Each structure stands twice: as C-alpha cells, then as structure tokens.
Amino acid sequence: MPKASYLNRAFAKCLVASCVGLAWAGAVSAQQTLTVAAYPAVDEIAKSAMATWKKKHPTVEVKVISRAFADHHTAMTTALSTSSNLPDVMVVEYGYVARFAEGGGLENLGIAPYNIAAQKARFVPYAFRQGTTQGGAVVAVPSDIGPGTLLYRDDLLKKAGVKEADLTQSWDGFVAAGVKIKASTGAYLVAHARDVKDIVIRSNIKPGEGLYIDNSGRVLVDSPRFVRAFELAKKVREQKLDGKINAWSNEWSEGFKRGTIATQLSGAWLAGHLNNWLAPATKGLWRAAQLPEGAYGSWGGSFYTIPKASKNKALAWEFIQMMTLNPEMQLSAFKSQDAFPALLDVHKDAFFDQPIEFLGGQKARLLWRDAANKITAVDVHKLDPVADEIVGTELDKVLDQGKDIKAALADAKALLERRVARMGR
Template sequence: MLRRLIGPGALLLGVWACGPALAGTTLTVASFPSFDEAVKVAIPEFKKKFPDVEIKLVSLAYPDHHTAMTTALATGTKLPDVMAVEIGFIGRFAESGGLEDLGAAPYSAMQYQKQFARFTYPQAMSGLGKLAAIPADIGPGALFYRKDLLDKAGVSEADLTKSWDGFVDAGKKVKAATGAYMIASAVDLKDIYIRSGLKDGEGIYFDKGGKVLVDSPRFQKAFELAKAARVSGIDAKTAAWSPEWGEGFKRDRIATQMMGAWLGGHLASWLAPDTKGNWRSAQLPAGAFASWGGSFYAIPKKAENKKLAWEFIKFMTLDKEQQLRAFRALDAFPSLVAAQDDAFVDQPIAFLGEQKARQLWKVSANKIPATAVHRQDPVAQEIVNAELENVLEKGKDIKQALVDAKSQIEKRVRR
C-alpha cells in the first residue's frame, strides 16, 4: 500500500520511495476503442519507470464503457484506478461527485493548465470549479473532402468553405455530377454548426447560469442548414458509425465529412483505406473553429491506487514523447501544446495526398474557444436530435421544434 504524502511536490518521490511495495501492484485502466490504443502504446514505456507495476487494460465499446463507468460511479463498485472519459460524458461525470478533484492537493494540476490547449481544462471543470479530468487528446473540427469527386463536379475547396450556404450549393453540384451525396447526414451540419461561433465560457446547450440556449439564432440556423441539405437531396440519411456510413466511404458515395481531425486516422486505417490519396482536409466553412471530440483521464474517488494512477495520467498527458507516440499511432491530436509544436505536425500525410494537414489542425486547435460543459449536455443533445428528426422527416416548423426542445430540456433538468 502506498504511503500517504504530505504535498504534491513529493508525489513522484513518494511512489518511488515505496520501492518493493509496488511489487505485484496492478493498475487498472478502463478505456474504449480506439483511445485504448494509446494505453497499449504506453505500457512498455511506463513499465520502464515502474517495472514492478502491471497495467490491466479493460476496454469496452464506447457506449458500453461509459454506461459501465456511470454505474460504477453511482454504486462505488468495480471502479478502475484510471478512467478514460470522452468529451460527451465529461460534464456528467464532473458533476457526479465520484471523481477526484485533480486541481486540489495532492494533485494540484491547475499548475499545468497553460501546457494544454486552452479550451481543454474548462471542458473538464464542474460547476463548482473542480477539475475532474486531464485532457489527453483533442478533436479540432475539420472538413474532410474527396478531391477527386469535387474535381469531377468542378467544385473547389473554396466553394466548400466560403460559407455554410455555399457548402450546400456545392453539394448540389457534386450530387448532380457524380451521384455522390455531399454529406452522410443532415444532422452532421447541425452538429458542427452549433459548436461554431461560441465565445469563451459559453456552452453549447446551456449558458453559465444553466439557461437553455437551444431556441437561439445559432440553433435556428443549424436546423435551417440541415433542412436545406435534406430538401436538396445531398445527404445520404446515414448515421455516423453505422455500417452504411462506413460503406458510403468505401463505395465513393459520400463526398465530405465534418468531424474531429482524428477522422483522418480512422479513414486511413479502417474506414476507407483503399481511398488513399483521394481525401483532403480543410478548415470548416465560414471561418468557423470548433472542437469535435476529445478524451480525458480521471481518477475515481474510491480507486485503490490513486497515487500511481496520477503518475500514469501525468505520463499519458504531460510527457511529450508519449503524446507523440499516441499521435503517430492513432493520429489523435495531442492536447499538450509542446507535442503540437513537434516537427511531426509538418510532415505530409500520404492518405491525404501528401497534404500537411496537421498544420491546419494546429491552427484550429489554437482558435477553438474555451467553452463550458454541462452535466445535462447528453440529454440536451438527445432531445435536440429528436426534434430535428421531426423537422426533417415530418415537416415540423423549425421555430416550434426548438421551442419544444427547450421546454423538454428544462423539464428534464428540473427532475
């Protein structure tokens, strides 16, 4: 058992001072694909620092992992030492009260804030200012497009990015000339638009005081864009991560996809490797910059090996070389600014036609606002998506749909 430390500065020394006490210690890390690959890459290097420690990686599918962690935090049982959390769940977990405050002693992690992308720490803060997790990777929003399909349609990158309405118009040309859908789903346009144009401290669905924002002009325009895409017939009506979505990329049926920069790695490794050289990356339309995805590490309050868990989290997030190992292996854009400044960012990407796309993603990462998260963000997203479905499939009036969405969210929050 690790002995109690009296201050954050003694943490690493304290772990090493335990010496033989670490023999036979197993550190349990709970994660999900493909974020779990970063742990696999890290294990050999971490064991060089702690040779007597075994790492037990427990990996479940993305939804199963977060469901299991939600249950574990609620019951206080079957908790790992280190918990991976994706951005969509960080608000809920931060407010759960079941995670260590990493901003407080003995962790004192606020001292490291300036070493990370500026928008990441606020994402992991609870309403009471507690730091629930440390960022490991980020998802600068990017527009991936099939250059070969656009060339056939006589559409340029500038046509895609000059404005949101221009993007829809370009989609009509692509569909007419190639038969390919411009986007997989009209929902994608809504998802990326509601994340753009925000200011520091603002949330996607809630403001600082918890007021619901979904009846704002931002959501109105997002719904209008999604409807325009559906009416124009430029979306494939295919949900992200479905088998049909993957087949759409493989069969040249989807011309663009707006997501986090990490999508480039997925396209190259398993989604559509045979389309190598045909894809390019661009910034989002209309000069927008938004975060799409991102992963964190947290420590449950009832974890058995908290001090060692903290050493592991620091290794995964503050060690430049480990951040770069994950970057090279997963194309998961690093949260650590020092890793973003590495020469690897300037290397061309073969899958993207030798484009130096990481340079674009770095620019985006530096311009993404530090938005806030709310524990009810997943609930708000679910309700908004249901109302958008009513607009797209049943012709519901957009303003009424947003009014109804706001009412439903407010009722859920008051429960």
C-alpha cells in the same frame, strides 16, 4: 450521482485516505495492479506506453480494460452509480465528462496532491476548460482533442467542377456545391443532415455561453446558432443531399469506400480512421479544409480521470501524468493513432510539417493546429448529454415529419428547462 463508498461512506473515506497516504509515500506492493479502463484507440495508446511505465514501476502490472466506445461509457456509468467495479484510471470522452462529474464521483485533480491546475498553460486552452466543472474542479485531464475539420473527396469535386472554396466560403455555398456534386457524381454531400447541425451548433460559441446551457443555467437551444443549424440541415434534406446514413454504421463506411459520400464534417481524428480502417483504399483521394464560413469548433476528445473509489490513486496519477504531460508519449500517440495532442509542447514538433499521404500529401496537421488555437473554450454542463438527445429528437421531427423549426426548438427548450429546474431542487 454516485457516492464514493465500498462498504459504507465513513469506512470508505478512512480506507481511501489510508491507501492514498501509503501510495504517496511510495509504498508500492510487489503484487500491485493498476487498472485502466479505456476504449479504442486509447486502449492501444495505453498499452504502447507499458515499456516506459515498467522502467519506473517494474513490479506494478497495468491491466487495460478495453471495451467498445458505447459499452465502455455504459459500464463506467453503472460503475460510478454503484461505486463498484471501478478502475483506478478511467478514460472519458468529452461528451461524458460533465455527466460523470455530476455528483462528485471523480477526484478533483486541480488541487493537492495532484495540482494539475499548475500545468494549465501547457494544454490547449479549450481542452483544459472542457475538463473543468462550472464549480472550478478539474475532474479530467485532456489527452487528445478533435479540432473540427471538413474532409472532402477531391476526385468527386474535380468531376463536379467544384473547388474547395465553394465548400468553405459559406454554409449556403456548401449546400450549393452539394447540389452540383450530386448532379455530376451521384454522391451525397454528407452522410446525414444532422452532421451539419452538429458542427454549426458547436461553432463560434461565445465564452461562458456553453453548448446548450450557459453558466447561469439559461437554456440556449432556441438561439440563432440553433436556428441556423436546423435551417441548414433542413435545406440539405430538402435537396436530397444526405443519405440518411448514421455515423459508424456499415453503410457509413461503405459510403466512404465507394465514394458515395463526398464530405464529412468531423474531428481531425477521422482522417486517421479513414486511413487505418474505414476506407484505406481511398488513400490520396481525400483532402482536409477548415470548416465552412470561418467556423471553428471542437469535436470530441479523450480525458483521463481518477474515480474517488480508486485504491491506487498515487499510481493512477503517475500514469495520467505520463500519458498527458510527457511530450514523447503524446507524440507517439499522435503518430500511431492520429490522436491529436492536447499538450502544447508537442505542437512545436516537426511532425506537424510532414505531408499526410492519405490526404494527397497535404500538410493538414498545420491546418488542424491553427483550428485548435482558435477554438473557444466551452463550459461543460451535466445536462449536455440529455440536451443533445432532446435537440437531436426535435431535429428528426423537422427532417422526417416536417415539424416547424421554431416550434421544434421551443419544445426542446421547454423540456430542457424542466430538467434544469428539477436539477436545481
């Protein structure tokens, strides 16, 4: 994990302490610039907040460094590992929080002078937990969340004589409905069978269990949750109900536009992406539902962090508070970018009751709010991204090579256990 040093560790500590001391005292240089590194659409949200920021800090320029999602996290990984080219504020997607916090490269915002832990009750519980390490350090403040949802093409269901309940009552029913949809319309049930796996392994996780590894370091990838996920994904592939289409590919967006993909299991934010740029011409054809079999799961979310090497920690903290604790900012981001708010204050707003035209006038935000309240807080682990890759590789072997599910999960567990053991040395 990166060490917080510019020239050498000792001098860095003195320099950072000096800068922070001046900043907390309110000494802000007229030439000061606050750098914020983000990805779409968080970059646009940050830029739209500039008018509010300038009212308090008219002489402080905010420079938003925007990169594509993958490029952003690659750049931030490199910056943290070398303690160079780090921004003052770093936006991090949920899947990267534990990795970035691994060696202490991020400020603990739960303690003085930040004390975000005192505001814990204002956030969606599971989201705040996602930004907290197993050691109790709050390294990331949640901004938006991704309550899991099932988005489906209402027109294709009607053509196939399938009802929403057929999709949601059970996972087996979901697959059976897909057979009818494929036979009647030619559309795939899902873009890729791994989409089913991704939701099932994230659903109904017990407190303290973790996604792949529990809080005692025990690897969970051969548990019934993973067995079920692999079995369902295999069933989808065997019945040719997926198009083997990767998310975010051109083929993926074309499938939505042309109606060759009937459903998508994802975070609620996808409805906004479909409306805004993925498939805007399909307005009115989509509907949202809770996940099959009464499942509730989280799918992504954005967090604000402060690297320890930040030169403007006081201003960085002010910016983060504006973006995460200000109900007006949170609501504005929700309205403009469909960034579902992590701040509970906003959940009482009348905007939740408004119908969504893209979803045929459905009041889907109420559905997603209910899901957000029922999602269990899941402990993050620094090896989660590695575990995700290992499990995904084994699923591909099951789907494409016919590998036995139990053997695949056993191999995934053994490989991950070796990584856990190596980490503990």
